[in-house]
Amino acid sequence: MMRLLAFALCLSLLSSAYAGDKGNSPKISPWLYKKLVQTEQLIAKKSYPQAEQKLQSILSDVKDKSYEQATVLRSLSSVYALKNQYKKAAETLSKAINLGVLPTGQMKNALLNLGQLYMATE
Numbered sequence: 264m265m266r267l268l269a270f271a272l273c274l275s276l277l278s279s280a281y282a283g284d285k286g287n288s289p290k291i292s293p294w295l296y297k298k299l300v301q302t303e304q305l306i307a308k309k310s311y312p313q314a315e316q317k318l319q320s321i322l323s324d325v326k327d328k329s330y331e332q333a334t335v336l337r338s339l340s341s342v343y344a345l346k347n348q349y350k351k352a353a354e355t356l357s358k359a360i361n362l363g364v365l366p367t368g369q370m371k372n373a374l375l376n377l378g379q380l381y382m383a384t385e
Contacts, residue, residue: 288366288368288369289330289364289366291330291331291334292331295321295325295331295334295335298317298321299321299334299335299338301317302314302317302318302321302338305317306341306342306345309345311342311345311346314342315339315342315343315346318335318338318339318342319339321335322335322336322339328362328364329362329364330364330365332359332362332364333359333360333362333364333365334359336355336356336358336359336362337356337359337373339355340352340353340355340356340359340376340380343355344380344383349380349383349384350384352380353377353380353381353384356373356376356377356380357377359373360373360374360377
């Protein structure tokens with residue numbers, strides 16, 4: 264049950280990072296997009312430690328308080344959830360939300376995902 268929740272959360276976090284709000288969404292750089300695709304490939308192979316390491320590395324290369332930072336934090340949160348580290352996933356997702364840079368649709372999804380993570384930790 265918890266694994267299914269983590270998988271659903273991961274899909275939601277990753278897909279909404281790219282979908283955005285039709286036309287209103289900030290964009291990520293081609294460099295970051297490429298790095299996130301590589302990370303998704305690691306996640307698909309269930310190489311969660313490598314995905315986490317890659318995202319931590321990317322995080323140090325993006326601008327503070329940016330949409331790109333929020334996107335990386337959301338992806339990192341999904342990796343923590345897949346590793347059953349729900350508290351850490353919630354803390355990381357909360358950081359992304361608190362940046363205040365997510366478009367409305369992504370913010371709603373992130374808040375919903377945060378609630379799901381809190382439920383998973385209780």
